[in-house]
Amino acid sequence: MKKVFIQTHGCQMNEYDSEKMLELLCDEDSFEETKVESEADLLILNTCSIREKAQERVFHQVGRWKNLKEKNPNLKIAIGGCVASQEGENISKRAPAVDIVFGPQTLHKLPELYEGSLEDASRKLDISFPKIEKFDYFPDPHAKGPTAFVSVMEGCNKYCSFCVVPHTRGHEVSRPVDDILKEVELLGEQGVREINFLGQNVNNFKGEKNGEQTTLAYLIKETAKINNIERIRFTTSHPFEFKDDLVEAYLDTPELVSHVHLPVQSGSDRILKLMRRRYTKESYLRLVEKIRDNRPDISFSSDFIVGFPGETAEDFEETLNVIDLVKFDESFSFIYSPRPNTPAAKMEDDVLSETKKERLDTLQRKLNNYANQISRKMVGKVENCLVIDFSKRNPGELQARTENNRVVNFAAPKEYIGKFVELEILEARPNSLRGKLTCGDI
DSSP states (O other), X not given: OEEEEEEEOSSHHHHHHHHHHHHHHHGGGSEEEOSOGGGOSEEEEEEOOSSTTHHHHHHHHXXXXXXXXXXXXXXXXXXXXXXXXXXXXXXXXXXXXXXXXXXTTOGGGHHHHHHHHHHOSSOEEEOOOOTTGGGGTOXXXXXXXXXXXXXXXXXXXXXXXXXXHHHHHOSOEEOOHHHHHHHHHHHHHTTOOEEEEEOTTGGGOOOEETTEEOOHHHHHHXXXXXXXXXXXXXXXXXXXXXXXXXXXXXXXXXXXXXXXXXXOBOSOHHHHHHHTOOOOXXXXXXXXXXXXXXOTTOEEEEEEEESOTTOOHHHHHHHHHHHHHHOOSEEEEEEOOOOTTOGGGGSOOOSOHHHHXXXXXXXXXXXXXXXXXXXXXXXXXXXXXXXXXXXXSOTTSEEEEOTTOOEEEEOOOGGGXXXXXXXXXXXXXXXXXXXXXXXXXX
């Protein structure tokens, strides 16, 4: 049997896509996965283009894999994901060792492209955008634990001035509701207890049901009715598309976790306008309060871009002010980097590199301070946690997640994996919590 090795860069969407590639290739026993590059007959790099120089990482990796190909001429190298979509033929021109180039919307063609590469030496390229036909080719899902990602839509129509996603993943297209619910049902039958719905702009989901468009709130409520599904998450949401029915879901759908990722990017109205984010600082804060009114214990995470073109010290202070008002639980912060084919890339990048680094450090210290405060407040409390797997810190222990997405390491038999347990939080550590069971054996 042939072996495939996949290296994944980037977001949860890419992780989901890589899982589907494996399922496609391993279906009918054509391939089996290997974790050792030198054993592989097919090497796949699933790429991300959100940050600057992502394409250079691709070529560096291909350069390392080229050495393996020299030892094994039958080895095939495939590049997929957003960099593949962005660079297209340039990949094959710069890296002749690459045999296959495919985009996020054509990953279902990977088995066909691979077979074609065996028949002749010409490079196989398909970075087209055939809507969401790829989902029709996926085999039934295979659960890999008690939590699972489910993609509900592809692409994005927002065209934020800094973002390359509409160019690499195409326009928004939502999957039919029944198809999603069937996938969730199959996962639930395999022991999945938590579903995380994925989409670049997930709360603008408009999947059809009986010929009519629905919403993410509707999908969440229908999912909550499925056997064994006890927790529901979604990412990534856009504040502009966070409608009232989704806010209400936090009031009447207990399966929806008390945690939401709500990227603000900046606290300055002027910068938000330049970013084309379609909301203001005030409207963002109003939304936060509306959600909190329905779920008082909810926590928020966010994304921040520091050093956007034209950002002044006053603009940055507005961002710090948003952090003080919301007190984010977890966040992802980045220095602005220009991306190809985006309007922001044409703006004068007039913020000094040193200033950007200083602002990022200041921002991150403030974010870490609030995150640590929240962790410390959890000490002594009992949290309902889903046991995910063995602990990465100590394989002799187990790892669970709280509703607010924190990792808790604790001692217990492996039989607890896949179960919900009550854990008393004993200690707050920099990147995790320490807990203990409040009950006895299962």
